[in-house]
Amino acid sequence: MSQTVDDLLPAGTPGIPLACVSSADWPALEAALDAPQRAYARAVDFAPKAGRLVLLPGPDGAVARVLFGLGDTAARGRDRLLPGKLPGLLPPGTYVLEPGVDPSEAALAWLLGSYRFGRYRAASGERPRLVTPAGIDAAEIARIARAVAAGRDLVNTPANDLGPAEMEFSARKLADRFEAELTVIEGESLEDGFPLVHAVGAASPRAPRLIDLTWGSEDDPRVTLVGKGVAFDTGGLDIKPSAGMLLMKKDMGGAAVALAVAEMIMDAGLKVRLRLLVPAVENAVAGNAFRPGDVIPSRAGLSVEIGNTDAEGRLVLADALALADAEEPALLIDFATLTGAARVALGPDLPAFFTEDDALAAEIAAAGEAAVDPVWRMPLHAPYASLLDSKVADINNVSGGPFAGAITAALFLRRFAPKTTAHVHFDLYGWNPSTKPGRPEGGEVQTARLVYALLKARYGA
Known part of the structure; x- marks a missing residue:
């Protein structure tokens, strides 16, 4: 579906030398250039500023070498995925990365930056290709890039x-590929066991469903991933304005992240008992839509007053988390495009995460740094739980006020997984508003690479 380089050319393939050069390394590299190339670089006023590119000609006029500026690599806040710009800058051809940059990081950035969503428009011509740098794990890099591309798609x-049925199809393809077990509870069958999922999805002609994939040995540590799969969110009867619906196709971004992480886990053969849960729904408007003021039971036994039908994601997650919590997994992670409050606090590039486990929080921060997939911890401030009090039910799905929206949403979810202490909730945007190196504008599976790095460090073979 997507246009992306999901593998690297074999090591040793001839190609055009590509030097990624920092400010500190430039004087030595400039001095090592032959006289014509040095003169050309000076004539075009090349300096190794971040993202600057120059194509050095050979005697025949063809490109003989490429210089790509990294800027000050010791600077705080430098973009380690900067080589991800190269696929969009270079002419078609085969390129060989020279020493001077982390080859694994540069190769992954290249593949991530090569992504183009091509379902509705044909790919345009040839593209630049990268030769596998010596000494890297090309299979691992391709594994990550393929899963990210599938999630972005x-x-x-x-x-x-892409509705609930298509999300099921994606999960079924993964199950078939990795010989996992898949069960799906659909439509009216949800009403007894998953009443919140049923209520949110009832108004759509596309039946809601609970997708449940399991993989791995029963003897291995249980890791459960839960992804919010709202295929489209009108807001329900608390309907969004038109501008608020423009990107609501991405409201299943949590499910896309969970599916991408699951693919990486299974492809790498991590020693875990994986469970993937996706409550897949469309929050539509019809005569049978759930209403503000309704009180709906939940799988956990808590009654939920609906303060706002546009806070539907936490409702479908609540039933899925209750199912996951019954097994008390070693690690429970949920992913959701949940609140605008998290975006106001941290912007589109920095997902918020919540956990009561300080050691786990430190692992997550370290994994995010290592994977160049940053996140920021926010507090589960227990006194704010009173903002969710209801006069007629056990809990309201919203606080009803303007403050701490991301925190109260996370506190709502914690009520439905009380047994599992190692629970992480990621509140993410799932979208790149503009193109950055390795991160083309459009859908993004934020935190997927981070979580895979965390799990690989814990449970890798």
């Missing part, structure tokens, strides 16, 4: 072509 696909 899901987020980028409009809702007319």
Whole structure:
């Protein structure tokens, strides 16, 4: 579906030398250039500023070498995925990375930056290709890039072509590929065991469902991933304005992240008992839509007053978390495009995460740094739980006020997984508003690479 380089050319393939050069390394590299190339670089006023590119000609006029500026690599806040710009800058051809940059990081950045969503528009011509740098784990890099591309494809696909059934199809393809077990509870069958999922999805002609994939040995540590799969969110009867619906195809971004992480785990053969849960729904408007003021039971036994039908994601997650919590997994992680409050606090590039486990929080921060997939911890401030009090039910799905929206949403979710102490909730945007190196504009599976790095460090073979 996507246009991406999901593998690297074999090591040793001839190609054009590509030097990624920092400010500190430039004087020595400039001095080592032959006289004509040095003169050319000076004539075009090349300096190794971040993202600057120059194509050095050979005697025949063809490109003989490429210089790509990294800027000050010791600077705080430098973009380690900067080589991800190269696929969009270079002419078609085969390129060989020279020493001077982390080859694994540069190769992954290249593959991530090569992604193009191509379902509805044909790919344009030839593209630049990268030769596998010596000494890297090309299979691992391709594994990550393929899973990220598949997740991006899901987020980028409009809702007319991606509903609950299509999310099930994606999970079923993974199950078939890795010999996992898949069960699906659909439509009216949800009403008894998953009443919140049923209520949110009832108004859509596309039946809601609970997708449940399991893989791995029963003897291995249990890791459960839960992804919010709202294919499109109108807001329900608390309907969004038109501007608020423009990107609502991405409201299943949490499911896309969970599917991407699951693919990486299974492809790498991590020693875990994996469970993937996706409550897949469309929050539509019809005569049978759930209403503000309704009180709906939950799988956990808590009654939920609906303060706002546009806070539907936490409702479907609540039933899925209750199912996951019954097994008391060693690690429970949920992913959701949940609140605008998290975006106001941290912006689109920095997902918020919540956990009561300080050691786990430190692992997550370290994994995010290592994987160049940053996140920021926010507090589960227990006194704010009173903001969710209801006069007629056990809990309200919203606080009803303007403050601490991301925190109260996370506190709501914690009520439905009380047994599992190692629980992490990621509140993410799932979208790149503009193109950055390795991160093309459009759907993004934020935190997927981070979580895979965390799990690989814990449970890798």
